[in-house]
Amino acid sequence: MSAAEGVMPTSRGAGVGSNGSAHSRPVLIDIRNLVREYSIGGQTIRALDGVSLQIHHGEFVAIMGPSGSGKSTAMNMIGCLDTPTSGDYILDGYSVAQMSEDDLADLRNQKIGFVFQSFNLLPKTSALENVELPMMYAGVPRRERRRRAEEALVRVGLGERMHNRPNELSGGQQQRVSIARALVNNPALILADEPTGALDSRTTEDILRLFEELHEQGNTIVIVTHEMEVGEHAKRIVHFRDGNVEREEWTDEKAGDAR
Amino acid sequence: MMLEILRVSWRSIRSNKMRSFLTMLGIIIGVMAVVLSSAIGVSSRDSVTSRVESLGSNILTIGPGFAQSGGINHGFGSASTLTVANATAIEKDDPDVALTAPLASDNAQVVFGANNTSAAIEGTNQNYATIKNITMAQGGFLTAADVTHSANVAVLGSQIEQTLFSGYAGSPVGQQIDIQGIPFTVIGVAATQDSTGFENPNDGIAIPVTTEQNLLTGSTTVSQILASAKSSAVMDDAQLEITSTLRVLHQLAPSAANDFQITNQATILSALSGISQTLTYLLDGISAISLLVGGIGIMNIMLVSVTERTREIGIRKAIGARKGIISTQFLLESLTLSLAGALIGLIIGGGGAIVVGQISKTGNLLSPTAVILAVVFSVAIGLIFGVYPARKAANLKPIDALRFE
Numbered sequence: 001m002s003a004a005e006g007v008m009p010t011s012r013g014a015g016v017g018s019n020g021s022a023h024s025r026p027v028l029i030d031i032r033n034l035v036r037e038y039s040i041g042g043q044t045i046r047a048l049d050g051v052s053l054q055i056h057h058g059e060f061v062a063i064m065g066p067s068g069s070g071k072s073t074a075m076n077m078i079g080c081l082d083t084p085t086s087g088d089y090i091l092d093g094y095s096v097a098q099m100s101e102d103d104l105a106d107l108r109n110q111k112i113g114f115v116f117q118s119f120n121l122l123p124k125t126s127a128l129e130n131v132e133l134p135m136m137y138a139g140v141p142r143r144e145r146r147r148r149a150e151e152a153l154v155r156v157g158l159g160e161r162m163h164n165r166p167n168e169l170s171g172g173q174q175q176r177v178s179i180a181r182a183l184v185n186n187p188a189l190i191l192a193d194e195p196t197g198a199l200d201s202r203t204t205e206d207i208l209r210l211f212e213e214l215h216e217q218g219n220t221i222v223i224v225t226h227e228m229e230v231g232e233h234a235k236r237i238v239h240f241r242d243g244n245v246e247r248e249e250w251t252d253e254k255a256g257d258a259r
Numbered sequence: 260m261m262l263e264i265l266r267v268s269w270r271s272i273r274s275n276k277m278r279s280f281l282t283m284l285g286i287i288i289g290v291m292a293v294v295l296s297s298a299i300g301v302s303s304r305d306s307v308t309s310r311v312e313s314l315g316s317n318i319l320t321i322g323p324g325f326a327q328s329g330g331i332n333h334g335f336g337s338a339s340t341l342t343v344a345n346a347t348a349i350e351k352d353d354p355d356v357a358l359t360a361p362l363a364s365d366n367a368q369v370v371f372g373a374n375n376t377s378a379a380i381e382g383t384n385q386n387y388a389t390i391k392n393i394t395m396a397q398g399g400f401l402t403a404a405d406v407t408h409s410a411n412v413a414v415l416g417s418q419i420e421q422t423l424f425s426g427y428a429g430s431p432v433g434q435q436i437d438i439q440g441i442p443f444t445v446i447g448v449a450a451t452q453d454s455t456g457f458e459n460p461n462d463g464i465a466i467p468v469t470t471e472q473n474l475l476t477g478s479t480t481v482s483q484i485l486a487s488a489k490s491s492a493v494m495d496d497a498q499l500e501i502t503s504t505l506r507v508l509h510q511l512a513p514s515a516a517n518d519f520q521i522t523n524q525a526t527i528l529s530a531l532s533g534i535s536q537t538l539t540y541l542l543d544g545i546s547a548i549s550l551l552v553g554g555i556g557i558m559n560i561m562l563v564s565v566t567e568r569t570r571e572i573g574i575r576k577a578i579g580a581r582k583g584i585i586s587t588q589f590l591l592e593s594l595t596l597s598l599a600g601a602l603i604g605l606i607i608g609g610g611g612a613i614v615v616g617q618i619s620k621t622g623n624l625l626s627p628t629a630v631i632l633a634v635v636f637s638v639a640i641g642l643i644f645g646v647y648p649a650r651k652a653a654n655l656k657p658i659d660a661l662r663f664e
Contacts, residue, residue, distance in 0.1 A: 105580060
């Protein structure tokens with residue numbers, strides 16, 4: 001069994017609400033000098049070029065940048081879907097860089113809730129069962145799984161449509177299901193990859209408001225996006241360019257205006 | 260957890276009903292073939308045994324040997340040196356022989372009223388019915404007096420009786436028939452006998468051997484002598500006694516080969532069961548190949564399924580499924596397919612075996628060994644051919660799998 005087994009978020013309650021200084025809370029994501037190289041057709045491409053980045057518990061961060069800037073690779077690294085060529089990544093105290101595949105799977109299961117652009121729900125499977133899935137892999141007993149999945153769906157405003165399959169739901173509703181799935185194991189981090197990329201502007205607003213609510217309830221959220229309107233909802237924007245962090249900005253005032 | 264994975268596998272099988280069925284078909288046919296072939300093998304062996312035994316027990320058949328003149332082999336049965344007197348001598352002199360019946364065969368045209376047919380005319384004696392286990396439907400069989408007096412009497416096989424007396428309401432016993440223009444009185448009709456597969460005992464006519472020799476063939480030899488041993492235990496002794504008796508009677512020099520041949524029923528039996536055994540092996544071989552092809556079919560479909568569900572695998576891995584869980588899921592799927600195929604094959608094959616058993620009247624033919632073998636073999640095939648696709652699925656990288664369209 002892995003090191004991540006049974007570990008629950010510990011510092012969630014430290015500062016509920018969005019107004020406290022993020023830096024007063026413990027570090028959740030600690031990336032140091034991270035390098036990721038791919039070899040395509042004999043050529044080595046350096047997608048991440050020595051990135052260092054820290055994100056604290058309770059932060060709402062947007063990672064932005066044009067395509068090819070390395071933001072997707074960064075998101076794969078942060079999400080423990082990929083391992084670096086060199087450098088260190090410590091997620092909530094666990095050193096990810098040298099972990100085995102199975103340990104990474106456990107870590108993703110316990111620490112990270114994913115929200116994808118194309119929702120990535122299992123077809124032919126009800127919303128409820130989709131939300132139960134992470135708990136199934138975590139070994140949560142059936143009855144508790146059902147209860148927690150129902151709670152999570154109510155929390156994202158889908159209490160009425162639990163038994164519908166993904167193809168019977170609108171895009172916004174599907175994204176709510178996937179957010180419920182991301183929430184249900186109480187992860188330390190909610191990692192969203194272009195979560196509004198497949199949605200119209202009204203639904204985009206709804207989903208972003210949901211992320212803000214989750215942030216206010218104390219969840220750590222990282223959104224990877226190339227849309228400024230989406231990034232503006234975060235409290236801190238990390239701009240990527242050419243495989244490294246170009247600059248960071250804090251948007252407390254702007255986010256306030258947007259509401 | 261295992262139960263959950265099983266449910267996932269089951270759902271995937273059910274969501275592709277047609278494809279799952281086609282995948283199972285190879286296994287279904289294979290298992291069906293295994294069960295059926297073992298049933299048919301057992302059945303044919305049983306029926307061969309029982310039929311050979313029904314011909315009469317403990318029979319030794321003495322036929323003509325290889326006739327040789329000046330080193331030229333004239334082939335089997337080309338000249339018979341057997342006579343009625345030989346038969347009588349064997350019966351009288353050989354302690355382990357119970358009864359003998361000479362057999363002079365001929366084919367002749369038989370007429371009754373407007374009906375006529377060609378029939379095998381067997382010239383024999385009163386012992387023939389006992390040796391061959393013939394029971395009479397009407398009238399009686401030939402008597403010793405009929406043979407001594409060379410009487411013009413005939414006993415009809417059941418099939419001949421039907422052909423010859425079709426349209427005739429009364430009993431054939433006492434009626435007169437013409438065999439090759441010579442009038443004979445019917446004294447009995449034999450009950451229907453099981454066919455041996457080589458000859459049909461029901462389409463012959465038995466007449467006294469003396470009558471046949473005098474009126475029809477004009478020959479003093481007979482084509483065969485049937486001898487029954489006193490028990491199956493003394494078959495070999497009886498064969499030796501007959502051999503020495505005949506050698507003396509035929510005045511063969513010690514260096515000369517036998518001018519006759521003795522066929523032991525046990526030899527026929529073992530030759531026949533040897534054939535049916537070979538047939539069973541052949542069927543078993545075909546079944547095994549069919550199961551193998553079925554297994555390859557399963558692997559093929561599982562590989563397609565893994566490719567098709569790459570994205571699903573990616574989602575499951577991203578959410579926290581370990582490698583083992585993914586490979587178990589796919590392995591269970593191929594196992595379920597092969598096991599379900601085996602069960603369906605068992606039901607169909609078992610039904611077939613019962614039908615074969617009913618038709619051949621050999622009772623229950625569903626051998627537990629065949630059933631267990633078929634199931635174990637197909638489970639093994641499900642495992643062996645499921646491992647590769649399952650490993651392929653488990654080894655997919657989550658980022659690649661998620662990006663897959």
